[in-house]
Amino acid sequence: MVVTVGARAWKEKDRSSQPRESLISEFRRLVQSMYIREVPSYGNTVFYSLGFLLLITLVVLVVTGIVMVIFGPFWWDATAAGVFVRSVHYWAAEAFFVLLIWHLFVVFSTSAYRSKKLVWILGSVILLLAMLEAAFGLGLRGDFVSQWNSLSGADLWNGLGLGYWVNPLNYGALYGWHIALIPILLFGLIFAHYWLVKLKGISKPYRSDIPYTMVEADHRKLYMRGGMVVAAILVFALLFRAPYLAPMTIQRVAETNSSVLAMTLVQELNHSSGTATYLDTIDPYGFDTANVFVNVPYDSYITLSRTANEEARFYSEGRRLQSSDISAAYSYFNGGGGINTSASQRNPVIAMVSALILMARSGAYDSVLLDEQGSQFDQTYQLRLLSDTGLMDARATATGLQVDQYGMVKAGEGIWPIGTWWVAPYNLLEIAFPNGTDLQDSSAALAAFIVFLMLPYIPYLNELPDRLKLYKLIWNRFTIPEMRKGARERRKRH
Numbered sequence: 001m002v003v004t005v006g007a008r009a010w011k012e013k014d015r016s017s018q019p020r021e022s023l024i025s026e027f028r029r030l031v032q033s034m035y036i037r038e039v040p041s042y043g044n045t046v047f048y049s050l051g052f053l054l055l056i057t058l059v060v061l062v063v064t065g066i067v068m069v070i071f072g073p074f075w076w077d078a079t080a081a082g083v084f085v086r087s088v089h090y091w092a093a094e095a096f097f098v099l100l101i102w103h104l105f106v107v108f109s110t111s112a113y114r115s116k117k118l119v120w121i122l123g124s125v126i127l128l129l130a131m132l133e134a135a136f137g138l139g140l141r142g143d144f145v146s147q148w149n150s151l152s153g154a155d156l157w158n159g160l161g162l163g164y165w166v167n168p169l170n171y172g173a174l175y176g177w178h179i180a181l182i183p184i185l186l187f188g189l190i191f192a193h194y195w196l197v198k199l200k201g202i203s204k205p206y207r208s209d210i211p212y213t214m215v216e217a218d219h220r221k222l223y224m225r226g227g228m229v230v231a232a233i234l235v236f237a238l239l240f241r242a243p244y245l246a247p248m249t250i251q252r253v254a255e256t257n258s259s260v261l262a263m264t265l266v267q268e269l270n271h272s273s274g275t276a277t278y279l280d281t282i283d284p285y286g287f288d289t290a291n292v293f294v295n296v297p298y299d300s301y302i303t304l305s306r307t308a309n310e311e312a313r314f315y316s317e318g319r320r321l322q323s324s325d326i327s328a329a330y331s332y333f334n335g336g337g338g339i340n341t342s343a344s345q346r347n348p349v350i351a352m353v354s355a356l357i358l359m360a361r362s363g364a365y366d367s368v369l370l371d372e373q374g375s376q377f378d379q380t381y382q383l384r385l386l387s388d389t390g391l392m393d394a395r396a397t398a399t400g401l402q403v404d405q406y407g408m409v410k411a412g413e414g415i416w417p418i419g420t421w422w423v424a425p426y427n428l429l430e431i432a433f434p435n436g437t438d439l440q441d442s443s444a445a446l447a448a449f450i451v452f453l454m455l456p457y458i459p460y461l462n463e464l465p466d467r468l469k470l471y472k473l474i475w476n477r478f479t480i481p482e483m484r485k486g487a488r489e490r491r492k493r494h
Contacts, residue, residue, distance in 0.1 A: 037416060041481050042475060057233070060089075069179060095229060096130065114462065117457070129280055149168075151168075151392070170379070257397050261360065269289075270330075331352055
């Protein structure tokens with residue numbers, strides 16, 4: 001009886017485990033159905049593993065990104081576990097771009113785009129979207145590099161005339177671009193890109209002097225290489241924490257550079273600041289700087305403090321006296337004049353700006369700007385005001401983030417060299433043409449991308465890799481067994 005009960009229990013346990021085994025088997029079959037089974041004899045080299053390795057790094061990016069979204073910015077900036085996950089995400093992104101550029105170089109060198117034009121076009125669009133994804137992700141990091149990158153990116157989008165729809169200073173919108181819209185597009189294009197490669201197979205040599213045979217794909221090598229990439233990312237994340245520079249805040253500026261902030265507020269009132277005079281193909285900062293940065297915050301101040309309304313006194317003056325008060329206030333703060341909100345203050349502009357400096361030191365000024373913006377995630381007003389002070393440019397120069405220092409190539413203080421090095425070509429464009437406008441620079445970059453995208457269809461230019469014999473870097477006796485065997489036979493004959 002005991003044996004019977006035991007046998008029945010064992011059978012029931014066995015049946016309960018079958019669905020799990022079946023699910024695992026189904027998943028394994030699904031993955032295996034995506035395999036490319038047969039490749040040219042050079043297809044098992046690392047050069048032709050890059051697409052798979054890109055997929056591995058993408059999985060790491062997705063997993064770490066989901067974890068970061070769940071726990072939020074404070075966790076990934078201020079806790080040991082969060083900093084490690086952020087570092088893994090960071091190094092996975094760096095690895096992704098290294099592998100992507102290497103992959104494009106292999107395709108370019110072997111002129112594979114000749115027979116797979118659509119595959120090349122999809123890959124080019126994937127590169128562009130990946131760069132946008134990385135730029136928007138950098139904007140969400142929450143440090144000074146994020147702020148500077150967002151301001152620089154805003155100039156690019158404004159130059160293209162798209163600043164109204166794509167505003168990197170709005171972190172809420174950036175979240176949508178970075179974790180939803182662009183990833184959806186990327187996954188769709190990557191799947192289409194891979195499926196075309198699977199249908200047509202790995203590109204075969206277009207030259208008759210390159211021997212090869214078809215062999216079975218070594219998927220074990222693929223997974224081993226993928227494991228090595230993941231291990232390298234984890235090691236780098238442990239040894240080299242993702243750089244973090246404390247963000248610049250209006251409150252901190254008010255505490256340490258109150259005269260600079262005061263002069264900037266006078267310029268906002270006078271509509272002479274960088275934001276007030278910002279012009280490009282469109283004017284995305286068409287808001288009234290006097291109203292946003294001075295009037296509304298000051299109204300909040302007098303409501304809470306119940307002090308005399310210097311704003312009303314200022315606007316009751318004639319235009320000539322207003323201009324005189326503004327000029328005198330700028331000279332006052334530029335000469336090191338202190339905070340003065342006393343009722344005996346004859347210049348209403350000095351009293352108003354002094355009150356705003358006190359607000360900024362308490363943190364209340366930031367809150368008013370966020371309320372004006374209507375979103376706790378939209379940093380447009382804060383970052384534009386900080387940019388108008390000129391202090392962001394000074395700090396960017398000091399930390400090696402200015403365009404004349406190759407832009408975002410450096411992402412940290414001191415000797416830290418790692419950053420978004422892949423935007424160096426655009427930085428070089430701005431260095432070569434320092435007087436170019438945002439429209440000219442962005443148009444040149446867009447034109448270069450179109451040439452890159454349409455390379456398979458451009459006569460003579462699409463023959464460049466072959467004329468330079470770049471294929472020898474990929475197809476040689478070290479990567480093709482048949483060429484290695486032929487070289488041995490020739491040595492024997494001699």
